[in-house]
């Protein structure tokens with residue numbers, strides 16, 4: 424049970440203890456098999472994407488591997504699952520309904536959060552036919568506070584689990600062929616500027632979930648988040664306790680200095696990847712979060728494939744903060 428005392432300074436609530444919370448982060452499942460596209464669906468960028476799928480991606484993203492990752496993850500009974508986007512491949516309407524069915528195998532919407540990736544906006548798709556099918560998994564749970572309200576497109580949404588808060592951003596926009604950049608529109612940046620300090624005043628553990636790498640220099644320009652410099656500045660000045668991203672299909676840890684400490688920024692590989700070295704093979708990360716001796720603590724356990732075709736096993740365990 425959480426015990427609190429009166430704020431020691433305005434707006435700050437000192438948390439003395441909080442139950443252990445476990446968050447699983449899984450990203451870029453690129454659900455396979457790809458439904459056969461109709462000829463009229465292959466106009467423009469989708470045709471290139473389909474040829475690319477047949478030529479290489481089909482052999483990388485394995486439904487069998489993803490099933491093994493999900494089974495292992497669910498066996499650990501995380502309190503919440505964060506899915507980091509790129510559920511689909513070509514943004515075909517049937518892919519979105521298949522992805523909705525897959526999300527239901529992870530858990531009910533209250534226990535699973537999703538942010539969209541660039542493949543979930545591969546081409547323009549009407550919202551109700553596209554990511555709108557996942558709206559229950561992207562709904563805010565933060566009450567009616569205007570300070571925590573999402574921007575006009577429903578992002579960033581805020582979900583609260585006691586003293587833990589998850590903030591979901593959308594960087595997914597259609598881009599020209601051979602490009603995969605992301606955008607954070609001004610409304611989302613404005614909302615984030617309200618949301619981070621509001622949650623920070625309550626001393627909550629703030630988790631930011633995003634698809635594109637949120638820092639400068641983590642990927643090529645044509646694949647990067649256009650507002651990475653702005654976002655990085657906000658994270659440094661307003662703080663967050665953990666930032667999770669996907670997109671690069673590589674396990675990576677960066678540490679961002681902020682006013683009162685550091686922000687771990689963690690990228691994860693595709694959860695269906697059956698090719699590449701250990702840092703590119705299918706994996707998910709479990710974050711154990713607790714409050715002890717006046718500070719938040721967070722431990723990451725990576726579980727996935729060590730070798731292609733191998734079993735899901737523990738890959739690493741490390742204390743990120745505390």
Ligand SMILES: [Fe+2]
Nearest residue numbers: 451509540670
């Ligand atoms: Fe991806």
